[in-house]
Amino acid sequence: MQLQPRIEFQNVSKxxxxxxxxxxxxxxxxxxxxPGEFVTIVGPSGCGKSTVIRMLDGITTPTSGNxxxxxxxxxxxxxxxxxxxxxxxIFQEPNLLPWLTVEQNVELPLKIMHMNTLENQVRVKELIxxxxxxKYASAYPVEVSGGMTQRIGVIRAMVHDPExxxxxxxxxxxxxxxxEQLNLELLQIWKKTHKTIIFITHNVEEAVxxxxxxxxxxxxxxxxxxxxxxxxxxxxxxxxITDKKFIAYTKQLTSLIGEIDLSxxx
Amino acid sequence: MALKxxxxxxxIAPIATFFIVFLFWEIIVKSFELPKxxxxxxxxxxxxxxxxxxAFWPHIWMSFITIFLGFIMAIPIAITFSAxxxxxxxxxxxLTPYVLFLVTTPIITLVPLLMLWMGFGVNTRILTVLxxxxxxxxxxxxxxFLNVPTLRHELMDTFGATRVQRFFHVTLPTALxxxxxxxxxxxxxxxxxxxxxxxxxxxxxxxxxxIMYSQFLKTTESFACIFYVALIGLFFYQLVGVxxxxxxxxxx
Numbered sequence: 177m178q179l180q181p182r183i184e185f186q187n188v189s190k191x192x193x194x195x196x197x198x199x200x201x202x203x204x205x206x207x208x209x210x211p212g213e214f215v216t217i218v219g220p221s222g223c224g225k226s227t228v229i230r231m232l233d234g235i236t237t238p239t240s241g242n243x244x245x246x247x248x249x250x251x252x253x254x255x256x257x258x259x260x261x262x263x264x265x266i267f268q269e270p271n272l273l274p275w276l277t278v279e280q281n282v283e284l285p286l287k288i289m290h291m292n293t294l295e296n297q298v299r300v301k302e303l304i305x306x307x308x309x310x311k312y313a314s315a316y317p318v319e320v321s322g323g324m325t326q327r328i329g330v331i332r333a334m335v336h337d338p339e340x341x342x343x344x345x346x347x348x349x350x351x352x353x354x355x356e357q358l359n360l361e362l363l364q365i366w367k368k369t370h371k372t373i374i375f376i377t378h379n380v381e382e383a384v385x386x387x388x389x390x391x392x393x394x395x396x397x398x399x400x401x402x403x404x405x406x407x408x409x410x411x412x413x414x415x416x417i418t419d420k421k422f423i424a425y426t427k428q429l430t431s432l433i434g435e436i437d438l439s440x441x442x
Numbered sequence: 443m444a445l446k447x448x449x450x451x452x453x454i455a456p457i458a459t460f461f462i463v464f465l466f467w468e469i470i471v472k473s474f475e476l477p478k479x480x481x482x483x484x485x486x487x488x489x490x491x492x493x494x495x496x497a498f499w500p501h502i503w504m505s506f507i508t509i510f511l512g513f514i515m516a517i518p519i520a521i522t523f524s525a526x527x528x529x530x531x532x533x534x535x536x537l538t539p540y541v542l543f544l545v546t547t548p549i550i551t552l553v554p555l556l557m558l559w560m561g562f563g564v565n566t567r568i569l570t571v572l573x574x575x576x577x578x579x580x581x582x583x584x585x586x587f588l589n590v591p592t593l594r595h596e597l598m599d600t601f602g603a604t605r606v607q608r609f610f611h612v613t614l615p616t617a618l619x620x621x622x623x624x625x626x627x628x629x630x631x632x633x634x635x636x637x638x639x640x641x642x643x644x645x646x647x648x649x650x651x652x653i654m655y656s657q658f659l660k661t662t663e664s665f666a667c668i669f670y671v672a673l674i675g676l677f678f679y680q681l682v683g684v685x686x687x688x689x690x691x692x693x694x
Contacts, residue, residue, distance in 0.1 A: 235599040257602030265600040271593050275615045275692045288601040288611065316692050 180247055182340060182372045183209040183232065188241035190227050200397035201227045205241070207391060207400070211339070212370040216383040217391045220433060224398025225376045226268075229342040232374075233265045245340075261289055264333030266343040270325035272317040272332075279304065279313040282332050291336050303331040307361070323354040330362075343375045347382075356414060359385060363412060380429040384422055385412055392432045402432045482662040490666040498651070502670050505636055505648040508564055509678060512571025513632045519572075520579035521621065525609060527580075528587040545581055549574040550638045562644040567636060574635040575628040582624025586617025622686045629678035637671055648674075 190202040202224040209215055217225045230236050231243060234255040242251045245259055255263075264285075272281045282300050286292045304313050307327040312320050317328070326347065333341060347355040359382060366373060377383055383390045384406055392402040406425060408416065416422050464484040470476070471483040478486065491498070527534045527541070553570055560566040590613050598608045614621075640649025648667045655664040 230596075233600045234602055235596045255602075260600065260602040263600070265597075267593065267597070269593065271597050273594070273612070273615070275690075284611070285601050288598070288603050288607050318692070 179210055181208045181244070182211045182213075182246060183207070183374070184242075184244040185228070186242040186244070188228075188231065188238045188243060190224070190231065190236070191239040202238075203397040203399045205393075205398075205400050209372055209374060211372055213389070214366055214373045214375065214387045215389045215391065216375045216377055216387040217393060218377055218380055218383045218429060218433060219393030219398075220395055221378065222398070223393040223395045225393050226344050227398065229265075229344055229374055229376060232340075233263055233342055234260055257289065261291065261336055262338050263340045263342060264336070264338040266330055266333045266341065266346045268345045268348055270317070270322075270329040272325055272328060274317055277314045277316055278309060278320065278328055281317065281328055282335050285332060285336050289336060296336065299335060299337065303335060307331055323350055323358070326350060326358065327361075330358075334365075339372060341371050341373045343373065345376050345378065348377070348379075355382075360414065362386065367411060380426045380433070381417060383429065384408070384425045385414075385417065390429060392429065394434070404429060404432070479659040479661045482665055486662050487665045487669065490662045491669060494663060494666065498648075498667065498670060501646060501648050501651050501667070502674070504564065504646045505640065505671065506674055508567045508640075508647060509571055509629075509632045509636045509674065512568045512636070513575045513628060513678065515568075516572045516575035516579055516628065516632075517625065520576045520624075521583055523576075524580045524583035524587060525614075528584055528613075529605060529609070541577070541580060544573070545577045549577070549635055550642075553639050553642045557643050564644075564646070567639040567644070567647070570639045571632045571636050575632045578628040578631050579621070579624040582627065583617065583621050586620025586624075587613050589620070590616045618690055622682065622690070625682045625686075626679060629682055630675060633671065633675040633678065 185205050185207045188202060188205045189200065192199045192201055205224075205228060207215075207217075207228075217228060219225050227236070231238050232245065232255065237254055238251055240251075242249060244250070245255065246262070248259065250259070273284065276284065279300065282304060283292070283297075286296050286300075301310075304310055307324075307330070309320070309324060309327065312324065317325050320328075326349075330346065347358050350358065363386065365371075373387075375383075375386055380390075388406055390404045390406060391400055392404065393399065394401045404425070408419075408421060408425075468483050468485060471481055482490075527537060549570055552573070553566075556566050556570060560569070594612045594616060595608070598612055601607075603611065636647070637649040637652070640647035641653055644650055645654075648671050652664050652667045652671075655661070655667065
């Protein structure tokens with residue numbers, strides 16, 4: 177019997193109506209993600225990659241095509257709260273609420289989704305410990321560093337123990353050292369929990385390092401152009417970045433995105 | 443240490459200004475021998491404020507309570523109203539033009555009519571203050587409620603938040619600085635409106651006293667009342683500031 181995919185897009189299009197024109201953000205996008213898979217979507221800015229995962233999390237709905245989450249069709253209706261409980265969304269910016277402390281920010285999804293159980297309360301503490309922020313639990317977001325606030329953004333999305341994590345260029349605004357460190361932390365989390373992850377990035381190295389499969393998108397209109405399976409052993413480490421196979425993948429992806437002329441890279 | 447220095451500066455500088463201005467005024471009045479009915483010396487005004495306090499007190503209290511009641515009642519009405527207006531497009535479309543009408547029309551123009559309908563009593567003046575404060579608070583609250591960053595709304599989307607949850611968890615806290623700006627402005631407008639309404643009719647409240655003393659060329663007493671009005675206005679303005687600092691503890 178074939179495994180039921182956790183997330184499936186069938187010829188999904190999304191059109192925005194601006195004042196005098198219609199903009200096709202995503203056209204005929206199809207994708208299939210099985211439970212426990214880690215896939216990335218790469219592409220130049222404006223290719224609609226953020227729009228794709230925004231359709232999965234109640235932020236927006238598709239104009240045409242079908243979206244299935246665990247077999248349930250969400251093409252006509254917004255993703256409902258019961259399904260949203262299975263999903264955690266991580267924004268490009270930490271998107272923390274400045275009037276709440278670190279701990280209150282992490283608890284926020286539990287309060288709103290009425291999941292404030294004793295078990296989840298314990299998880300709040302565990303997650304804060306996991307990212308080494310116990311000392312800062314009662315600090316306000318402005319009082320901690322950029323890397324720390326993004327860590328809080330990540331654990332806030334995990335506090336209700338969702339099966340699916342959607343990550344919209346989560347570490348894009350961070351310096352490369354913090355970024356690498358967070359990528360490794362993310363791989364450890366994934367290894368431990370085996371969540372289904374869709375990770376959006378424009379960084380091909382990040383895509384190769386993290387995922388099992390890379391979806392490549394192009395602009396005008398935003399569409400899927402290629403799918404590349406990353407056949408590298410796990411667990412992945414930072415040493416692998418200098419591996420021949422790794423470099424071959426990044427070169428292949430870079431040329432597929434077609435944003436940069438490879439001959440110019442020294 | 444640095445903080446102490448700053449606080450000290452902010453205490454001493456205004457006091458120094460106060461003395462310089464009033465000293466200057468005093469010197470001008472004394473050296474030109476200006477008559478009391480034209481421009482009284484500050485020393486005479488301050489003396490009158492103290493000496494005639496028993497006569498002033500009922501009117502101070504009257505103006506104070508008028509402003510206070512009108513302002514306080516306007517707050518929940520205005521915030522609830524603006525929350526509803528900004529949340530439902532239909533309500534907004536139906537009511538916005540009239541609210542704008544209320545904001546742009548000087549409320550003082552309504553006072554003679556309100557007095558015609560409700561009499562010269564304090565209730566009319568409280569209602570006038572309420573209408574004025576409502577208009578200002580509503581305007582600023584609407585601005586705040588509509589200026590919530592999209593990203594925060596999207597965060598609420600990802601939790602499947604209801605309208606009410608969205609309002610209390612994101613919209614209201616985000617808009618609080620704007621709401622407080624509205625409250626501060628409303629204290630100023632409330633004071634102005636109250637005194638204006640007292641000018642128009644009735645024989646209680648500081649406004650009525652200012653008119654009366656001016657008619658008898660008792661300029662010193664007039665000034666004393668004006669200073670009391672200024673103190674009331676300042677009190678409410680500062681009160682909002684204190685409450686704001688208690689409520690908004692985070693830095694933006």
